[in-house]
Structures are given as C-alpha cells and as structure tokens.
Amino acid sequence: MISRRTMWVLLLIVAALMVGPLVFVKGDFTGSDDQGSAAVAASRPGFKPWAHPVWTPPSPEIESLLFASQAAFGAGIIGYVIGRAHGRSKDTRSQEQRKS
C-alpha cells in the first residue's frame, strides 16, 4: 500500500504534529473532555452532575499508570499480530524457495 520510505515520512509528520503545538503554542494543555464539562457547567449556573464515577483513580500518578497500561496492552497486541504475520510470510517464502 505504501513504501517503507513513505511510512517513515508519515510517522515524522505525526511527530511534527505533536511537537509543533508544544513548541509554538502557549497553553495549559488541559484535556478537551474536561473543557467540555467546564463549558456545560459555565452555561448552567449551579450545575451539578447528577451521577458520579463508580471509581476514580486516587491520584494523577495512578491515572497515568492506568492510561499507560491501556496503551501498552494495546501496543503489545498490535506488535504481536504484525510480528506473527511477518514471521509467517517469511516462512512461506522460504518454503516456496525450497520447493523450487
């Protein structure tokens, strides 16, 4: 679908898209999800959410631990699937070579 070179170019653009705002934009970089909640609260004086999370991570450290675990778990699976497919296609190729 794309060449190896294109792949690296695309990944570089992704990195630039992430680094660019950090370098060139001044901001507090809070989450848009929380800003959305704040906008709701601001538009309705006295607003109180009528339900609360069943469990809240006790500290930002624990929260980042859970988010990092979520990403690591997902990345592990993707790496395994790609690696396995890669290994298998190599096997098939070497078998075909042996046959011919």
Added chain:
Amino acid sequence: MHIMEGYLPPMHCIAWGAVSAPFVVQGAVRLRNVMREQPQARLTVAASGAFTFVLSALKMPSVTGSCSHPTGTGLGAVLFGPGVMAILGTIVLLFQALLLAHGGLTTLGANVFSMAIVGPWVSYVIWKIFRGMNWSPAFGVFLGAMLGDWATYITTSVQLALAYPDAASGYTGAFLKFAGVFAITQVPLAIAEGLLTVVVMNALVARTGMFEELGLGQRQLS
C-alpha cells in the same frame, strides 16, 4: 469526546442508550460471525480493537493549547465494517468509564454513539467510496480515519448542544461553543490519526493476505 459521568440529563442518557443499543447488538453478532467464518482474521480483529485501545489512551497536544485524544476506530471499520467497531469501541469506553473515571456509565450510550457508531460509519463510507471509484487505497484509509475521528467530536458537540442549548443563541450557538472546544482541537489529531492508521494498516494487511479479502489485489502491495 467523552461526555463525563452525570453531564447529560437522564432523558438524554436514556435516548442515546436506546439509539446505540441496536448498533452494539448488531455489532456483537457481526463480530461473532467474523470470528466463526474467518478464523484467520481473528488476530487482525484483535489488532483493530487494540488500535482503538492505544489511540484512545493517548492524550495529544493541539494547536488550541489544549489536549485531546484520537479514537482509532477507522482501522477496524475499514477492515471489518462499522458493526465490529460498535462493539469493540463500547468495550473500550466501558473500560475507561469503570477504571479511569473517564466518560461514564450514564453517558455511555451517547459516547458509544459518537465514537463507536458515527466515527466508524463515516470511515467505512469514505473507504467504500474510494474503493468504488478505484482511488488510492492508502488515501482512502487516511481520509476515512481522519474524518471518522473528526465526525466523532462533531457528534459530541451536537449531543452537548442538544442537552444544553444557549439561552440567547439556542442550539446553533451552543453547538458552535462546544465545537469550539472539540472540533478545532481535533484537527491536527485527526490528521495524525489518519496517518497512523495508514501506517498500521499497511503493516497489518500487507503481510496477512488481507489485501485480497479487501479486494485490493497484489498489484498495490508495494
């Protein structure tokens, strides 16, 4: 795009839940069929779910000076259709609502609708158009994933506007206000998600023989 726990009025929670439920049920059936009929695709299904897991955990900085996260639903929507992502996206949202206090159980229906239904459908339709017109598959994947991501955040803005219309400017004004929070922040993230989806899709399908199943043919492999 996560609407936080308790931030939608009860009637809205019920309504979005009722709208989303059939999609999720249909998706669960579709997922079971895919697992049964294409056992060789199981790992790729797992990778599609994992991709959503990774991307929705990554908070990224944006041009507005705030952070947001991509959704990662475009990959699975292109590979297996939007139904499969309805159920996989729901699992991700449930995980975040229960363990991360991110999103919520009352707002699950609304969040499922934006991230696991609208996003994947937009990605899927754009991908299908590209295939029908025989345009570049890589660009189709990019555009599908990017616009699916963006559509998810537009949907969230609509949902919040419907629940909290502005006293002076009504639904439109409220939509513009929430879109100001979500949609602009999301532009660079949606582009990044589109690019990442192309890279991962390339690594996944170029080696698993899924190109033939997707009707792409060997010719476009390189």
